Amino acid sequence: MAIATTSAAEPGPRVMLIATVVMTVALVLAPVLGVYPVFLMKALCFALFACAFNLLIGFGGLLSFGHAMFLGMAGYACAHAAKVWGWPPEAAILFGTGAAAAMGVIVGLLAIRRQGIYFAMITLALAQMVFFFCLQAPFTHGEDGIQSVPRGKLFGVLDLTNTLVMYYVVLAIFLAAFLFIYRIVHSPFGQVLKAIRENEPRAISLGYDAEKYKLLAFILSATLAGLAGATKAIVFQLASLTDVHWTMSGEVVLMTLLGGMGTIFGPVVGAFTIISLENYLSTFGQWVTVITGAIFVVCVLAFRRGIVGELAAWWARRQG
Amino acid sequence: MEIFGVPTQALFGQLLIGLINGAFYAMLSLGLAVIFGLLNVINFTHGAQYMMGAFCAWFLLEKWGVGYWWALLLAPLTIGLTGVIIERTMLSRLYKLDHLYGLLLTFGLALIFQGVFTNFYGSSGLPYRLPEEFAGAFNLGFMFLPKYRAWVIVASVLICVSTWFVIERTKLGSYLRAATENPALVQAFGINVPRMITLTYGFGVALAAFAGVMAAPIYQVNPQMGANLIIVVFAVVVIGGMGSIMGAILTGFGLGIVEGLTKVFYPEASNTVIFVVMVLVLLVKPAGLFGKEK
Numbered sequence: 001m002a003i004a005t006t007s008a009a010e011p012g013p014r015v016m017l018i019a020t021v022v023m024t025v026a027l028v029l030a031p032v033l034g035v036y037p038v039f040l041m042k043a044l045c046f047a048l049f050a051c052a053f054n055l056l057i058g059f060g061g062l063l064s065f066g067h068a069m070f071l072g073m074a075g076y077a078c079a080h081a082a083k084v085w086g087w088p089p090e091a092a093i094l095f096g097t098g099a100a101a102a103m104g105v106i107v108g109l110l111a112i113r114r115q116g117i118y119f120a121m122i123t124l125a126l127a128q129m130v131f132f133f134c135l136q137a138p139f140t141h142g143e144d145g146i147q148s149v150p151r152g153k154l155f156g157v158l159d160l161t162n163t164l165v166m167y168y169v170v171l172a173i174f175l176a177a178f179l180f181i182y183r184i185v186h187s188p189f190g191q192v193l194k195a196i197r198e199n200e201p202r203a204i205s206l207g208y209d210a211e212k213y214k215l216l217a218f219i220l221s222a223t224l225a226g227l228a229g230a231t232k233a234i235v236f237q238l239a240s241l242t243d244v245h246w247t248m249s250g251e252v253v254l255m256t257l258l259g260g261m262g263t264i265f266g267p268v269v270g271a272f273t274i275i276s277l278e279n280y281l282s283t284f285g286q287w288v289t290v291i292t293g294a295i296f297v298v299c300v301l302a303f304r305r306g307i308v309g310e311l312a313a314w315w316a317r318r319q320g
Numbered sequence: 321m322e323i324f325g326v327p328t329q330a331l332f333g334q335l336l337i338g339l340i341n342g343a344f345y346a347m348l349s350l351g352l353a354v355i356f357g358l359l360n361v362i363n364f365t366h367g368a369q370y371m372m373g374a375f376c377a378w379f380l381l382e383k384w385g386v387g388y389w390w391a392l393l394l395a396p397l398t399i400g401l402t403g404v405i406i407e408r409t410m411l412s413r414l415y416k417l418d419h420l421y422g423l424l425l426t427f428g429l430a431l432i433f434q435g436v437f438t439n440f441y442g443s444s445g446l447p448y449r450l451p452e453e454f455a456g457a458f459n460l461g462f463m464f465l466p467k468y469r470a471w472v473i474v475a476s477v478l479i480c481v482s483t484w485f486v487i488e489r490t491k492l493g494s495y496l497r498a499a500t501e502n503p504a505l506v507q508a509f510g511i512n513v514p515r516m517i518t519l520t521y522g523f524g525v526a527l528a529a530f531a532g533v534m535a536a537p538i539y540q541v542n543p544q545m546g547a548n549l550i551i552v553v554f555a556v557v558v559i560g561g562m563g564s565i566m567g568a569i570l571t572g573f574g575l576g577i578v579e580g581l582t583k584v585f586y587p588e589a590s591n592t593v594i595f596v597v598m599v600l601v602l603l604v605k606p607a608g609l610f611g612k613e614k
Contacts, residue, residue, distance in 0.1 A: 132592045294432060300428065
């Protein structure tokens with residue numbers, strides 16, 4: 001019954017290592033080979049966001065329909081610290097991430113009181129509450145958002161106004177978070193989390209405090225989503241209502257679903273696919289929403305393992 | 321005259337608006353509860369189907385000159401039929417999987433419908449003419465009650481109570497409740513459960529479309545009209561709990577009134593008050609006011 005079952009078919013550590021190295025090399029070389037760095041940074045921020053989301057759904061079995069609140073609020077907190085308080089970028093990003101973590105504690109404590117479909121509805125409703133808060137609170141500047149956030153100098157040395165420097169900083173943040181998530185998933189904590197996802201009563205009967213594990217997973221996921229949001233605010237020098245809106249929560253679900261829920265690389269592939277798609281289709285206006293919806297429907301009906309999940313299954317079949 | 325320092329005119333005015341909103345919350349959460357009871361699917365498309373109901377009424381009037389009363393019958397039938405098609409071709413493939421897939425599928429469908437309508441009609445609203453017979457208002461002495469608003473409240477109470485009656489007090493309803501408890505057993509008694517599921521989804525969708533037609537003359541007909549509403553209705557459903565039909569109705573009306581009163585006493589919080597109530601209910605009674613912990 002569990003929503004994501006593909007992680008069982010994960011290829012061995014050697015394949016994972018090779019894939020990670022290939023991904024890193026490709027990302028390091030991409031701007032040199034002429035890929036537009038701003039596009040890459042956007043895709044990396046969303047990839048991190050999707051990885052954070054996947055930690056919760058793919059390994060904890062909890063579908064959050066309100067993850068935009070962590071992305072958006074971290075963005076606002078970071079942008080406010082950098083612009084109004086004049087904090088350096090590393091402190092601003094940390095502050096934004098911390099704000100998302102604090103929110104994760106509160107929202108997590110409330111949301112894990114219910115499961116499954118109710119969990120999804122509660123997170124969605126709480127995110128909508130945060131959206132209305134951001135719409136009215138003075139420090140978010142309503143429809144305008146916080147604009148022209150200074151990028152500043154990282155640790156007082158690295159000039160982030162240089163796009164290429166900014167790109168490699170974003171890449172470093174992404175890779176660190178990616179490896180951190182890999183580590184979480186393969187730690188004893190991650191194993192218990194998977195056990196709870198597969199059969200919660202049995203995990204409880206074995207003596208695991210399921211609530212505590214789920215809460216910790218939720219906070220970790222919120223924190224990492226916040227890191228993505230704070231980084232995004234520095235990169236685009238903007239924090240706006242778009243990032244707290246429910247459509248953003250839906251988008252991260254889509255990225256993860258398309259790439260493959262419960263796979264390590266799925267969210268990254270999904271994020272890059274969706275961001276490229278939006279890039280190429282940006283002239284089509286509202287049709288993008290229609291296409292997004294259609295991808296959702298096709299994924300759910302015919303393609304539930306996602307791109308990476310299907311590849312892993314194909315690999316497993318080939319290995320016999 | 322004043323109550324708690326608020327002019328009664330304003331107080332009753334906001335109470336009325338609250339009651340109207342409550343009527344829509346009740347009708348929509350009722351549809352969600354009926355669908356969830358049998359299908360175990362949270363119908364994310366509900367908001368889009370409410371919007372399509374309103375558009376259907378607008379089409380009937382503008383293109384073919386078919387008036388409000390016929391729209392009240394034809395729009396739910398048409399949109400309900402599309403619901404039946406959705407259930408047969410898509411939702412029915414997902415029953416054996418985790419319920420969350422149903423949520424994801426209907427979310428995708430909602431995006432498609434809203435996107436298509438926004439594409440053709442933009443995001444500004446289209447006006448729907450108020451039927452002649454509803455022009456004017458009743459003078460209640462302490463306030464004026466526009467006739468159409470009175471009708472909305474009466475009609476939604478009628479629809480809600482008759483739905484409750486059919487489900488809780490008739491033979492057909494008893495089949496439905498039995499199938500909710502144990503579909504396999506009911507099927508063994510020779511009742512066509514898959515057809516019942518299809519019709520239930522169709523009925524829930526028709527209810528959303530009916531609410532949409534009712535909303536058309538009050539709010540403008542707008543492709544996004546259901547998008548934000550459905551999230552509030554989700555909160556209503558969490559507060560009420562899915563366990564009972566009457567619970568969904570009472571919570572809907574109750575929260576509409578709470579929202580209306582908030583507009584009087586603390587307008588800044590009127591958008592968020594329902595979510596705050598949801599948080600409080602989750603803390604005190606996680607299963608919802610009328611819900612049963614499964």
